[in-house]
Amino acid sequence: MRTDGWHLTEDLDGFLTRTGDFLRSRPALHTVALTVTDALRRRGLHLYGEEAPRFGWLADPDGAVRAVLFRTPPHPLHITPVTEEEADALAARLLALGHDLTGVSAERETAEAFTAAWQRRTGNRGELRRRQRLYRLGDLTVPEPVPDGRARVAGPADRELLIRWYGEFAEAAGQGVIQEAGAWADARVAHGGITLWETPDGKPVAMAGATPEVAGQVRVAPVYTPAHLRGRGYAGAVTADVSRAALEAGAEVLLFTDLANPTSNGLYRRIGYRPVADFAVYGFGAGAGAGS
Known part of the structure; x- marks a missing residue:
């Protein structure tokens, strides 16, 4: 369905065929869209909820993709950077189609623009839920x-702990x-996607x-480090180990931090992470459409 340059679909394969080059053109800024759609493709469309996910892209008059969106209800709408006018047009069309969003997650200026547009058109005040910073190693x-201790990749025996x-x-x-x-733990173990730091006596910390x-x-x-074990360097050690493995594999290594947590932001900077962009997550009140 085309709506003022926005094309909306529930066809994941079609979406990736049309937008793949755009998403790969700036993999750092598009990391959430890339990783979420990859997980949906590999593990099924209902990975994040019972309702079918929705996808979309904004094309310019020549047909070139300039932005994408996705929704995995009931989670917030995610949008790559758009202008205030494009954000307003998107809000108007989603409302016209009966969409009632729980929130939006995007690069900070885009999140603010879409939230302002949604509030103008619905009367529902957006509430800032999280401020995040994207870092690149x-x-x-x-x-x-x-x-003291060592890093090791988590295996099936660690499932309950995970x-x-x-x-x-x-x-x-x-x-x-x-x-x-449980599904999260199984998937992470299957691809070696969790590393544990354990003490010399073999206790994961x-x-x-x-x-x-x-x-x-x-x-x-x-x-993550359990609260009673924090302040001992475990998070820094295990993050450095995971980061090294990804770097040695030839990948661009990214992470998000919560800007409300100065401790973690300071830690990641010491490890070598540098800011890329700031993001924000806003929550919306009840609206007039069908759930998101």
Whole structure:
């Protein structure tokens, strides 16, 4: 369906065929769209919820793609950077089609523009939920002192630990569980996507994950240390190990931080991560359409 330059679809393969070159043209800024659509392609369209995901792209008059969007209900709409006018046109069309969004996640200026447009058109005030910064790894520096112990890739025997820590991480991050914890743990173990730091006696004390490589980029996530074990260097050590492995594999290495957490932002800078762009997540109140 075409709406003022926006093409909307539930056909993931068609979406990726049309927008793949655009997404790969700036893999850092497009990392969320790349990794989420890759996960949907590999693991099924209902990975993030029962309702079918939706996709879209904005084409200029010559047909070139200039922006994309996706929704995995009930999670927020995600948009790559657009102008204020494009954000307003998108809000108008989504409302006309009966979409009622729970929120938006995007590069900061785009998130602000779309939230303002949605508020004007619905009367529902947008609430800032998270401010995030996207980082890219430059020269890797292992933070000193390195704690006693070693890194190892999580295996099937770690499944229950990963399930528990995934839930604790989601609660601590204030973002809720994005997918079923058991399925998340199984998928991460299957591709070696979680590394644990364990003490010399074999006790796991922190974890860092990495997404599968897509378009030459890997995103480190999640990074978690139980509250009672923090402040001992475990998160820095395991993040450095995961980052090194991705870098040695030839990938561009990325991660997001919560700007409300100065400790983690300082840690990642010491490891060698440098800012790329700021993002924001806004939540919306109840509207007039069908759920998102």
